[in-house]
Amino acid sequence: MTFREKAGQFRGFLRGIVWVHTIARKRSIVCKGVAMPDKLTEAVSSAIRELVDANHILFDQGVVDGFGHVSARHPDRADRFLLARSMAPALVTETDVLEFDLEGNPVEKGGPAAYLERFIHGEIYRKRPDVNAVVHSHSPSVVPFGVVAGTKLRPMFHMCGFLGAGTPVFEIRDFAGNGSDLLISNNHLGAALAQSLGKGPAVLMRGHGSTVVGSSLRQVVFRAVYTEVGARLQAEAMRLGPVTYLTEEETVATTNTIGTQIDRAWFLWLKAAQKRSMAG
Ligand code: MN
Numbered sequence: 001m002t003f004r005e006k007a008g009q010f011r012g013f014l015r016g017i018v019w020v021h022t023i024a025r026k027r028s029i030v031c032k033g034v035a036m037p038d039k040l041t042e043a044v045s046s047a048i049r050e051l052v053d054a055n056h057i058l059f060d061q062g063v064v065d066g067f068g069h070v071s072a073r074h075p076d077r078a079d080r081f082l083l084a085r086s087m088a089p090a091l092v093t094e095t096d097v098l099e100f101d102l103e104g105n106p107v108e109k110g111g112p113a114a115y116l117e118r119f120i121h122g123e124i125y126r127k128r129p130d131v132n133a134v135v136h137s138h139s140p141s142v143v144p145f146g147v148v149a150g151t152k153l154r155p156m157f158h159m160c161g162f163l164g165a166g167t168p169v170f171e172i173r174d175f176a177g178n179g180s181d182l183l184i185s186n187n188h189l190g191a192a193l194a195q196s197l198g199k200g201p202a203v204l205m206r207g208h209g210s211t212v213v214g215s216s217l218r219q220v221v222f223r224a225v226y227t228e229v230g231a232r233l234q235a236e237a238m239r240l241g242p243v244t245y246l247t248e249e250e251t252v253a254t255t256n257t258i259g260t261q262i263d264r265a266w267f268l269w270l271k272a273a274q275k276r277s278m279a280g
Contacts, residue, residue: 043075059090060273068137071121085112123190131213133220138209141232146204160230161254169204170196182208
């Protein structure tokens with residue numbers, strides 16, 4: 001064997017070592033990405049599965065696109081919540097779900113990138129013990145109601161009675177000045193948004209989108225879908241003429257009746273989302 005051949009053989013051997021090392025490193029990165037404990041309680045496993053379904057439904061129903069996110073309060077620890085890593089909701093799978101504390105810090109360090117606006121979730125869970133699920137989206141029909149002064153998003157359709165007396169608008173300039181990127185990218189802005197939400201089911205975010213809350217994932221998904229539907233219908237009605245809104249009593253009565261029917265929508269939307277699923 002010539003020297004050249006021997007050198008070639010040695011280079012091949014070195015390439016083999018580098019290859020094995022690269023694979024090992026990639027594996028360890030993947031393992032690091034699994035930011036959940038090995039042993040999950042049944043309650044947590046089932047919350048994760050429902051959270052994945054909620055992600056897919058919200059995309060399929062046109063509430064979220066590449067952006068927007070949905071979280072659930074941790075079923076065993078009220079001071080934590082579950083939220084996917086930073087990715088398009090339609091593509092979320094169970095291994096993409098991470099656990100966060102209410103500060104918005106991932107419980108497992110060194111994991112994958114988290115959503116820039118995760119502070120929305122932590123600060124709402126902190127302020128609202130009654131809330132167990134949060135949807136933040138840029139669902140398009142809602143956005144105009146956040147930018148036109150004097151026009152409130154209000155229920156004028158029985159499926160939207162939960163919107164109650166009208167939806168507050170969060171003005172980020174009051175807290176971040178005139179030059180912000182409009183994102184809720186820290187706890188200070190998250191707390192201000194939670195304050196603006198108050199005790200209600202939804203808050204609009206001027207020039208950005210909206211955040212809807214619920215006592216369960218199924219309820220918050222229902223509310224997020226019907227906030228978008230209600231906004232579209234209200235805008236259409238306003239073009240025709242003066243709108244008759246629900247009375248306060250009607251908002252209460254419709255909410256009580258429709259509240260018992262949420263599963264009907266959930267299982268339909270889930271089936272539709274599964275049929276068109278893009279998650280691998
Ligand atoms: Mn956003």
